[in-house]
Amino acid sequence: MSGGAQYVVAAYAVIWFLLLAYVVVLGSRTARVGRRLEAITRVLDRREGRDGESGPPEDAA
Amino acid sequence: MRRRQLIALVRKDLRLELRTRETIVAMVLFAIVMMVILQFGFGTRDDDLTRFVGGLMWVTLAFTAVLGVGRSYVAEREQRVLDGLLVAPVPRMVMLAAKAIAILIYMVAVEVVVIPLVGIFFVQGPYWGAIGWIAITALLADICIALAGTLFSGLALFTRARDLILPVLFLPALVPVVIAAAGATHAVAGGPHDMSEWRGYCLFLLGYAILFALVSIATYDAVFDD
Amino acid sequence: MTPSLTTDGPVRLRGERAAIIWGTIATVLVVVSTIGVFLVAPEDADQGIIQRIFYFHVAIAIASLVAYGVACVAGILYLRTRDRRWDDACEASIRIGLLFSVLVVITGSIWAKASWGTWWVWTDPRLVTYLIVVLIYVAYFVLRSSAEDDRKMRYSAIYAIAGFASVPLSFYSVRVAESFVHPVVFTGGGANMPTSMLTWFIMAQAAMVALFIALLEVDLLGRRSERALHMLTIRLERG
Numbered sequence: 001m002s003g004g005a006q007y008v009v010a011a012y013a014v015i016w017f018l019l020l021a022y023v024v025v026l027g028s029r030t031a032r033v034g035r036r037l038e039a040i041t042r043v044l045d046r047r048e049g050r051d052g053e054s055g056p057p058e059d060a061a
Numbered sequence: 062m063r064r065r066q067l068i069a070l071v072r073k074d075l076r077l078e079l080r081t082r083e084t085i086v087a088m089v090l091f092a093i094v095m096m097v098i099l100q101f102g103f104g105t106r107d108d109d110l111t112r113f114v115g116g117l118m119w120v121t122l123a124f125t126a127v128l129g130v131g132r133s134y135v136a137e138r139e140q141r142v143l144d145g146l147l148v149a150p151v152p153r154m155v156m157l158a159a160k161a162i163a164i165l166i167y168m169v170a171v172e173v174v175v176i177p178l179v180g181i182f183f184v185q186g187p188y189w190g191a192i193g194w195i196a197i198t199a200l201l202a203d204i205c206i207a208l209a210g211t212l213f214s215g216l217a218l219f220t221r222a223r224d225l226i227l228p229v230l231f232l233p234a235l236v237p238v239v240i241a242a243a244g245a246t247h248a249v250a251g252g253p254h255d256m257s258e259w260r261g262y263c264l265f266l267l268g269y270a271i272l273f274a275l276v277s278i279a280t281y282d283a284v285f286d287d
Numbered sequence: 288m289t290p291s292l293t294t295d296g297p298v299r300l301r302g303e304r305a306a307i308i309w310g311t312i313a314t315v316l317v318v319v320s321t322i323g324v325f326l327v328a329p330e331d332a333d334q335g336i337i338q339r340i341f342y343f344h345v346a347i348a349i350a351s352l353v354a355y356g357v358a359c360v361a362g363i364l365y366l367r368t369r370d371r372r373w374d375d376a377c378e379a380s381i382r383i384g385l386l387f388s389v390l391v392v393i394t395g396s397i398w399a400k401a402s403w404g405t406w407w408v409w410t411d412p413r414l415v416t417y418l419i420v421v422l423i424y425v426a427y428f429v430l431r432s433s434a435e436d437d438r439k440m441r442y443s444a445i446y447a448i449a450g451f452a453s454v455p456l457s458f459y460s461v462r463v464a465e466s467f468v469h470p471v472v473f474t475g476g477g478a479n480m481p482t483s484m485l486t487w488f489i490m491a492q493a494a495m496v497a498l499f500i501a502l503l504e505v506d507l508l509g510r511r512s513e514r515a516l517h518m519l520t521i522r523l524e525r526g
Contacts, residue, residue: 004337007401011340011394015347018393022386022502029509033516040516040523212449216442220433229429230446233422234453237460244464265463269456276452280445283366 066151070159075166077136084132088171092125096175096182110183115247118179119202119239122172123232129167130210131227133160134218147285157211157281164207172199184250191249194259198249201266202242208273209234215284241265302511306504313501316494320487328487337401342491344394347387348413350495354384355424355451357503362447365440372507374440377447378431379506383499385424391417412461419457423450 078084099117103110110117137143146156176195180188188195210231217227245262248255324342331338358380365373395414400406409415427450431443 004335004401007397008336008339011344011397014393014397015343015390018386018390019498022383026502026505026509029513033509033512036516036520040519043523209449212445216430216445219438220430220442222433226430226433229426233419233426234449234456236419236422237453237456240460240464261463261466265460268459272452272456273449276449280366280448283441283445286441 063152063155066155067159067162070146070151070156071162071166073142074133074136074159074163078163078167084129085167085170087132088125088129088167089174091128092121092171092175093178095121095124096178100182109185111186111188112247112251114179114184114188114251115243115245117183118176118246119243121179122168122175122199122202122242123206123235123239125171125175126164126168126206126210126235127228127231129171130164130206130214130231131217131224133164133167133210134214138218143285153282153285154278156285157215157277160215161207161211161277164210165203168203168206169200172203186250186252187254188250191254194249195246198242198245198259198263198266201263201270202238204270205238205266205273206235208270208277209238212273212277212281212284215281237269238266241269302504302508306501306508309497309501309504313494313497316490316497320490320494323487323490328484329481331484334402337398340394340398340401342488343495344391344398346488346491346495347394348391348417349492350499351384351387351391351417351420352454353496354380354387354499354503355420355447355454358384358447359451362444365444371440374444375507375510376503377444379503379510380499381424381427381447383502383506385421385428387495387499388417388421388424392421410465412458412465416457416461419461420454423453423457426450 096117099120100110103113134143137146176192176199180192213231213234214227217223217230220226241262245259245266248258248262320342324339328339328342330336358377361373361377361380364370365377392414395411395417396406399408399411399414407414427443427446430446431439434442
């Protein structure tokens with residue numbers, strides 16, 4: 001590598017690193033949405049299960 | 062009609078200040094302490110700091126301005142003046158102008174003390190001959206500070222931790238003013254007496270003031286929109 | 288008949304197609320311009336290989352200004368319509384613009400090290416300006432985090448407008464000071480670039496702007512689904 005090539009590589013590495021970090025942040029938000037969706041699914045499952053057994057009013061729980 | 066409202070609002074701020082003398086006295090004291098700190102922070106006591114006169118003056122004044130701007134809405138918030146003002150049929154533009162004029166007067170009052178002190182403390186050179194040019198620079202910079210300060214202190218007014226928010230919002234926007242005002246002061250008092258340089262910086266300050274006036278006029282309605 | 292969640296309703300979220308299209312464009316342009324910049328563009332006679340940082344450094348710098356401009360327009364539209372989608376667009380663009388500005392400062396610093404031997408040069412207007420710009424827009428998020436709801440959106444819209452006004456002021460103040468202290472340090476090299484370099488510079492610029500738009504679309508999609516989820520949660524909690 002000729003003089004200064006390591007700096008060019010470093011600059012590109014930094015660009016890619018920060019862009020990927022940003023994508024990871026976006027991904028973590030998607031993951032949060034997914035987690036909350038799963039929680040909602042569990043709540044719905046529980047409700048349906050209880051409704052099927054005896055059907056007590058929900059605020060009794 | 063509007064002029065009477067404007068004058069009444071400015072007089073309200075000044076009368077409050079004259080009665081309590083809280084803000085301007087604190088600002089002047091702060092500026093003096095700041096200059097002492099700068100002197101000792103910059104090094105030995107026998108160094109000639111003439112070359113740095115612009116920087117010393119405008120660093121001091123910028124931080125003093127943050128202090129004063131932060132105090133400028135205290136009465137409105139704490140004594141619920143704002144509620145009355147917002148109900149009264151005063152155009153927001155008049156409120157903006159009145160607050161900016163009040164800040165401008167505070168700054169001028171502080172500078173009447175600070176600018177001569179800078180000359181006495183730091184400058185061994187042709188400072189007093191250039192005092193008129195420095196005054197014009199200071200007035201232009203004060204207009205910039207007043208316009209930007211009114212807008213940003215309006216934004217910080219109802220936020221949590223507003224005492225921290227205001228410097229964080231205000232100081233980055235003030236960097237161009239400090240650069241230009243320090244440059245202009247340096248040009249006339251810091252060594253080479255270069256009037257074309259001084260003119261360039263002052264034109265820049267004028268442009269800053271015009272741009273921030275436009276932004277304030279365009280957005281000020283939305284600041285107090287509750 | 289009960290409606291089926293999988294077939295009823297919009298098949299795609301609004302903006303999904305835009306995100307896919309812009310993502311594709313950005314990917315292609317980034318690949319093409321990377322190849323072009325490294326393998327095709329001629330070596331600069333003065334600076335050698337270091338000059339290749341310039342393509343992306345400047346392209347990202349301009350793209351970040353585009354992002355702040357978009358945020359300013361979104362802020363104006365928010366104040367006009369009070370539609371929170373404009374607030375979303377404003378925040379998302381400032382976030383991407385800030386990311387790009389940080390990249391400008393870091394790559395600029397690396398360039399300074401490579402060509403002048405120090406990591407930081409106060410006489411290089413681009414480095415200094417972008418440092419100020421980063422400070423201005425970090426304050427945007429500080430402001431956002433300390434107000435709520437309607438007030439938060441209104442204040443941040445105003446700040447996005449005022450911030451965008453301070454950007455050219457910072458540019459000019461640094462350059463005015465520069466022109467007096469060091470006459471003609473930096474001429475930019477935009478106009479007197481050879482055509483082959485200019486072509487690849489324009490390509491890199493297009494890639495970075497497309498990247499900004501793609502990131503913005505993805506970000507907005509995420510916000511939209513978060514909001515839909517939030518509404519769903521509220522309805523479920525009501526029973």
